[in-house]
Structure formats: C-alpha cells, structure tokens
Amino acid sequence: MARTALTLTLFAGLSLWASAQGPLVADEVHLLTANRLLLDQLIDRGLGMSEVKRGDDPLARAEECRQAAAALADALRAAAGGRDPDPERVAELSDHIADMVNGGLVPNLTEADQTIPHSSKEQRERLKELSKQAKADLTELGNAFPTSGALGRSARVAEARQKLAGAGGRINVPQD
Amino acid sequence: MTCDAVQNRLLALPDLRRVPDELRGHLDGCPACRAFLARAARLDGLLAAVPVPPPSDEAKAALLDRVAEAGPIIRHVPVVPRRDSTAVRLAALLARNGRWRYAAAVAAAVLVLVGGWLAFHGSGPRDGSRVAGVRHELLRKVVAGDVELAKARTPQRRMEIWTGLTADLGDEIDQVHKYVQDEDLMKALAGYFDKAAEKGLLAQAQLARDKAPAADWQKAFKAALQTVSQVETATAASLQTAPQGKKPHLLHIRDTARRVRAELTKLDPALAGAPPGKGA
Numbered sequence: 001m002a003r004t005a006l007t008l009t010l011f012a013g014l015s016l017w018a019s020a021q022g023p024l025v026a027d028e029v030h031l032l033t034a035n036r037l038l039l040d041q042l043i044d045r046g047l048g049m050s051e052v053k054r055g056d057d058p059l060a061r062a063e064e065c066r067q068a069a070a071a072l073a074d075a076l077r078a079a080a081g082g083r084d085p086d087p088e089r090v091a092e093l094s095d096h097i098a099d100m101v102n103g104g105l106v107p108n109l110t111e112a113d114q115t116i117p118h119s120s121k122e123q124r125e126r127l128k129e130l131s132k133q134a135k136a137d138l139t140e141l142g143n144a145f146p147t148s149g150a151l152g153r154s155a156r157v158a159e160a161r162q163k164l165a166g167a168g169g170r171i172n173v174p175q176d
Numbered sequence: 177m178t179c180d181a182v183q184n185r186l187l188a189l190p191d192l193r194r195v196p197d198e199l200r201g202h203l204d205g206c207p208a209c210r211a212f213l214a215r216a217a218r219l220d221g222l223l224a225a226v227p228v229p230p231p232s233d234e235a236k237a238a239l240l241d242r243v244a245e246a247g248p249i250i251r252h253v254p255v256v257p258r259r260d261s262t263a264v265r266l267a268a269l270l271a272r273n274g275r276w277r278y279a280a281a282v283a284a285a286v287l288v289l290v291g292g293w294l295a296f297h298g299s300g301p302r303d304g305s306r307v308a309g310v311r312h313e314l315l316r317k318v319v320a321g322d323v324e325l326a327k328a329r330t331p332q333r334r335m336e337i338w339t340g341l342t343a344d345l346g347d348e349i350d351q352v353h354k355y356v357q358d359e360d361l362m363k364a365l366a367g368y369f370d371k372a373a374e375k376g377l378l379a380q381a382q383l384a385r386d387k388a389p390a391a392d393w394q395k396a397f398k399a400a401l402q403t404v405s406q407v408e409t410a411t412a413a414s415l416q417t418a419p420q421g422k423k424p425h426l427l428h429i430r431d432t433a434r435r436v437r438a439e440l441t442k443l444d445p446a447l448a449g450a451p452p453g454k455g456a
Contacts, residue, residue: 104326
C-alpha cells in the first residue's frame with residue numbers, strides 16, 4: 001500500500017513538474033520566434049545610438065529612437081490586424097512604443113531644440129521635420145486601432161491607445 | 177401465487193373490470209380475494225363519482241406561485257451512468273481485479289509523457305507565434321536598453337548598458353538553446369550576441385578606456401569581463417551535451433565571448449589579472 005502511494009505521488013509530482021516547466025520554456029521560444037526580426041532591429045538601433053558621431057548628436061539619437069518606435073509599430077500593426085488580433089500583444093507593444101517615445105525620443109528632441117542654434121537652418125529644419133514625422137507616426141498608429149471586435153472591447157487596448165496619444169502629445173514641433 | 181401477490185396485482189390494474197386470466201384462476205378458488213376485488217371495484221366507482229372542480233387559470237397560477245415560493249423543488253438531477261456503459265464496465269472490471277492502482281499509474285505516466293513532449297518538442301510556432309497573456313521579457317530588456325542608450329552621454333555608460341544586454345542575451349541562450357528546434361532562430365540568437373558583445377560592449381570599452389574616470393572604468397571593466405567570461409564558460413559547458421545541429425552556433429557564441437574577453441584583457445591587462453601583452 002505504501003509502495004503504491006509512493007509511486008502515485010512520484011508520478012503526480014513528475015506530472016506537475018513537467019506541466020510547470022515545459023510551457024515556460026516553450027513560451028519563451030515562441031516569443032523569440034515572434035520577435036526575431038524586431039529584436040534584431042532594436043539591437044541595431046541601439047548600436048546606432050552608440051556610434052561615435054551619432055552618440056554625441058541628439059538629433060541622430062532621436063532619429064534612431066523614431067526608427068526603433070517605427071519597428072515596434074510595424075509589429076503592433078501585425079498584432080492588431082488579421083482575423084485574430086491579439087489585444088495583449090497590442091498592449092505590450094504600445095507600452096514599449098510609449099517608453100521609447102517618452103524616455104528616448106522626446107528628451108533627445110528637446111535637447112536638440114535647446115542646443116541647435118537657430119542659425120543652423122538645415123539642422124533646425126531636420127529637427128522640425130523629424131518632430132512632425134514622429135508625431136504623425138503616433139497619430140496614424142492610434143487611428144489604425146480597430147474600434148470593434150476583440151481590440152475594440154479590450155480595456156487594456158483602450159489604455160494603450162491613450163498611452164500612445166499621450167506620448168504623441170509630448171512631442172513638441174518647433175515653430176521657428 | 178399468494179393472496180398478497182394477487183391483491184397487489186389487482187391494485188395495479190388500470191381497469192378492475194378487466195382481470196387477466198392468470199388472476200382469474202386464483203379468484204375462482206379464493207373467496208377472500210374475490211371479496212377484495214369487490215371492495216376495490218366499489219372504491220373505484222365511488223372515486224369516479226366524486227365531483228372535480230373545473231380547472232381555473234388563476235388557481236393554477238396561485239398553486240404554481242406557492243410551489244415556486246420555496247425555490248426549485250429539484251435542485252440537482254443526479255446523472256446515473258447506464259449500467260451497460262463502457263466506463264461503468266471498465267470501472268467494475270478494474271475494481272473486481274484490483275487493478276485501479278495500475279490504471280492510475282498509467283494515467284500519471286501519460287501525463288508525464290505529454291508534459292515532457294510539450295517541454296522538449298512543443299516549441300514550434302503555433303498560430304502566428306501567439307502566447308496568450310505572456311509578455312516577452314527579453315524584448316522588454318532590449319527596449320529598456322535602447323531607451324537607456326538614448327539617454328547615455330558617455331562611452332563608459334554605454335559600455336555598462338551593453339554589458340547588461342550581453343548578459344541578458346547570454347542568459348537567454350543558456351536557457352533556451354536546448355529547446356530551439358529552428359536553426360535560423362539559433363543563428364539569430366548568435367547574431368544578437370555578436371552585436372551586443374562585439375559591436376556594443378567591446379567597441380564602447382575601447383572608447384571608454386582613456387576617457388572614463390579610473391574608478392568608474394574599473395567597475396565597468398570588471399563587470400564586462402565577468403559577463404563575457406560567464407557566457408564563455410556556460411556555452412563551453414552547453415557544448416558538451418548539445419546536439420550536432422546546435423554545436424556550430426554555440427561554438428560561434430563561445431568564440432565571440434572568448435575573443436571579446438581577450439580584447440578586453442588587452443585593454444587593461446593589469447585589471448584583468450593577466451601578464452602584460454597576454455590577451456587570452
């Protein structure tokens with residue numbers, strides 16, 4: 001009797017262990033597969049921000065941030081589109097875009113605005129164009145969210161849309 | 177047939193005027209049962225004569241309301257398995273033979289096998305690679321790294337950020353390489369590591385070497401050296417047990433880690449604890 005109980009406990013324990021361990025690693029592999037290209041693009045953008053000349057240029061860093069946000073936005077559109085949109089992934093990617101804009105893009109645009117002299121017409125024009133483009137990117141992305149179906153009903157997606165709108169609102173387009 | 181049995185069957189008859197022949201035979205020889213039949217027939221006649229009030233909708237509704245007042249009368253309808261069902265027959269068989277323990281053990285073993293299969297082989301992309309409700313921690317770290325790089329103003333700070341990303345990628349490779357079936361994904365992981373360790377960490381270390389304050393440099397340098405050494409050691413250990421298909425990628429990662437460690441050591445041999453001029 002004791003041997004039977006021990007055998008059953010052992011098998012049940014192994015079952016629980018296998019159930020608990022397996023899916024975590026399998027999920028990680030699925031996520032890596034889903035984000036393979038995105039990770040590569042983001043690492044490249046990080047290297048761009050680290051380059052000798054670009055690393056010291058707030059405008060160049062801002063451009064890298066915009067491109068990183070654009071890569072995330074492409075992944076978000078893919079998650080939001082199709083027959084089976086994924087609200088949780090849309091929310092996850094929206095959070096990352098908002099972080100990239102609020103933590104990287106906006107501070108560098110602000111720094112560029114403060115450091116580029118008004119006499120540098122070409123630089124100022126680049127700054128203005130980049131700011132306008134980044135703001136338009138976020139507006140267009142917010143409009144691309146479906147208002148019906150699973151995404152339209154999701155509170156997380158509604159929150160994500162607000163975050164993106166908030167991030168877009170923080171981008172100041174210089175008027176000079 | 178006893179009198180009790182006959183009388184019970186008489187009570188069960190729908191019409192006492194039509195008595196079956198097998199009962200009739202008993203009645204012919206039994207005065208007591210004949211008297212019982214006569215009383216029962218008379219009672220039937222009296223009951224039929226009792227006036228019944230006509231049905232009224234209000235009375236019916238009131239009755240239903242009264243019944244429903246206390247809640248449902250039947251709260252749970254038990255499901256009785258058919259006696260001839262497979263499950264019942266199997267359960268009876270197992271109970272009779274005392275084999276239920278083996279059946280339970282076999283069920284548990286099947287669970288283990290299914291769990292194991294999911295752990296080791298269930299890692300292919302499913303339905304667009306969706307994983308419901310799970311956020312990708314490595315993606316979060318890479319985004320956070322980019323945001324920090326966007327704020328970083330010195331090579332030494334960038335070196336620290338790339339050291340963190342190199343460590344994260346090394347951990348990721350160590351964690352998942354056994355379960356990755358797709359060779360392109362292994363190649364991609366090796367590519368990420370190359371970029372982070374060589375183009376990120378090492379390049380920034382070379383820039384920071386002469387610019388960073390000594391104390392900051394020492395701290396950043398030691399962390400970087402420790403990180404690439406750990407990846408080199410872990411990957412070398414993984415190579416011992418890795419299947420052939422994954423070995424080229426793990427070798428590539430180990431060689432990158434080794435090369436970056438050697439280059440870092442050249443940058444500051446004293447701090448690395450190596451004799452001057454000896455890289456690796």
